Amino acid sequence: MNIKIIGLGGIGSMLSELICRYLNYSDYSGLITLVDGKEYKVKNSERQFFTQFGNKAGSKGRELRSRFKNLTIDPFTEYVTDKNISEVIQNGDIVFVCVDNHETRKRISDYAGTLMDVIIISGGNDWTDGNVQIYSRKGGVKIRPSLTDYHPEIEDPDDRSPEAMSCEELAKSEPQLFFANVSAALLMAWVFYAIFTTGNVPKESEIYFDIAQLSINAVERPVPQI
Amino acid sequence: MAKISKEYLEGKSIAELRRMVVHDFGIPGLTKKRKSVIIDAILKKVNSGKKAVGKGASKSSKSVVSHTPVEAIKMSLESTLTNPGNHFGNKATTKIVVSCGAAKGKFAVTGKSIATIKVFLAEVLNIPKGFPQAMVNGKKVDDSYIAKSGDQIEILKPAGKKG
Numbered sequence: 427m428n429i430k431i432i433g434l435g436g437i438g439s440m441l442s443e444l445i446c447r448y449l450n451y452s453d454y455s456g457l458i459t460l461v462d463g464k465e466y467k468v469k470n471s472e473r474q475f476f477t478q479f480g481n482k483a484g485s486k487g488r489e490l491r492s493r494f495k496n497l498t499i500d501p502f503t504e505y506v507t508d509k510n511i512s513e514v515i516q517n518g519d520i521v522f523v524c525v526d527n528h529e530t531r532k533r534i535s536d537y538a539g540t541l542m543d544v545i546i547i548s549g550g551n552d553w554t555d556g557n558v559q560i561y562s563r564k565g566g567v568k569i570r571p572s573l574t575d576y577h578p579e580i581e582d583p584d585d586r587s588p589e590a591m592s593c594e595e596l597a598k599s600e601p602q603l604f605f606a607n608v609s610a611a612l613l614m615a616w617v618f619y620a621i622f623t624t625g626n627v628p629k630e631s632e633i634y635f636d637i638a639q640l641s642i643n644a645v646e647r648p649v650p651q652i
Numbered sequence: 653m654a655k656i657s658k659e660y661l662e663g664k665s666i667a668e669l670r671r672m673v674v675h676d677f678g679i680p681g682l683t684k685k686r687k688s689v690i691i692d693a694i695l696k697k698v699n700s701g702k703k704a705v706g707k708g709a710s711k712s713s714k715s716v717v718s719h720t721p722v723e724a725i726k727m728s729l730e731s732t733l734t735n736p737g738n739h740f741g742n743k744a745t746t747k748i749v750v751s752c753g754a755a756k757g758k759f760a761v762t763g764k765s766i767a768t769i770k771v772f773l774a775e776v777l778n779i780p781k782g783f784p785q786a787m788v789n790g791k792k793v794d795d796s797y798i799a800k801s802g803d804q805i806e807i808l809k810p811a812g813k814k815g
Contacts, residue, residue: 437815526815550812555754555778557811578785579810602814610815634809636754639778643754645806648790 427456430514430521432506432534434462434482436607437549437614438524439475442486444615445522450494452622457498460487461514463505463588473604505589506530511537515544520621522614523548523573526599528583529590535561535573535580542566545627547617548573549610553603555636558613562627568649570631575650609635613642656698661691668740669694676740746801752777753809762803767795770807777807784808 429449431442442460449458462482466474478485487501506514506525515521515537523534523546531548538544538561546561559577562570574581586595613633620628630644661669669690670683677697682690734745747758750769755777761769766786770779786793787806799805 433815435815524815526813528811528813531811548811550815552812552814555812557753557809559811573811576785576787576808577811579813585813600814606812607815610812634754636778639755641754641756643751643756645751646790647787 428519429458430519432461433524434486436473437610440608440611441614446490446494450496459500459502461502507589517541518543520545527585528580529587531573531580547614549614551606551610554638556610558633560631571649748803750805752779752807761799762801766797779807
């Protein structure tokens with residue numbers, strides 16, 4: 427079982443810390459791949475965990491490798507595109523999707539649908555609320571709904587993936603709350619812990635959180651029949 | 653309650669009889685039986701009750717009523733007796749679970765359409781504008797669906813976009 431963390435911004439930079447610290451002191455011997463084509467900049471400091479500027483996957487990879495020496499951590503310094511997605515995600519992977527656009531979520535969900543065994547744990551947030559989705563396939567059968575099954579906004583995204591955006595578009599980003607990023611990362615870590623320790627995917631396929639309402643709600647949904 | 657006779661019971665619908673047999677007479681296992689079977693069971697229960705009253709002084713009566721005071725009842729209820737004077741079936745208000753994202757609660761929305769519920773609970777459950785898809789007991793439904801007792805309603809909240 428290899429682990430892929432796609433997106434190392436607000437959610438991914440925190441999640442990678444949690445996952446690596448936990449696995450460093452376990453008997454885990456797989457590969458952890460960090461995936462991102464963006465760069466850490468000064469403006470990211472208010473809500474992203476990094477100690478070096480430069481490509482996010484590269485600098486976060488160096489940082490985590492220096493601290494967690496029992497792990498094998500590889501950076502993949504590009505965005506996930508249709509061309510390279512088969513290099514990034516393979517059968518048997520646990521994939522953490524920490525991206526900031528639905529276009530990439532859909533790309534990953536659709537590609538995962540072609541694999542026999544894969545677990546996708548995807549997190550996203552708005553200002554004070556957000557969600558974590560768990561999509562899983564086992565033996566070529568979908569055992570938890572895909573990222574798009576109950577989310578038409580992901581099935582038909584109104585945004586674009588970062589590799590298709592101009593520099594001006596990339597520079598423009600909606601404000602985000604640090605605590606919302608951390609909440610999504612933490613819930614993704616909860617899901618990972620459940621899977622890692624039991625070998626089973628939780629029956630709930632989506633977890634919502636809302637900081638303003640101080641609430642969390644885990645939802646069980648059937649896999650839609652075709 | 654009106655006097656229970658065969659004619660009285662035959663005047664009831666099968667749905668009313670099914671509710672009566674469970675809630676008023678506490679007879680299990682009959683909710684899927686034919687009307688005549690339910691009526692016979694109710695009449696038998698009513699008559700056996702009368703006999704028990706008649707034999708109240710007799711020690712040989714099989715129907716023994718305990719007079720020990722009830723000290724505690726532990727149960728989980730979703731219905732509240734809000735209109736005790738109403739006809740059977742309209743005496744209680746049943747609350748059902750409605751959720752949207754992280755917000756969740758029990759609300760008295762049975763008998764209301766999904767469209768009405770979305771408007772009614774928009775602020776309470778922070779339902780996003782555009783009124784997204786609703787699901788009842790895990791199945792997608794349209795806005796004309798009428799909520800029933802026992803339903804679990806979820807208004808699908810869009811996924812968080814940023815990360």
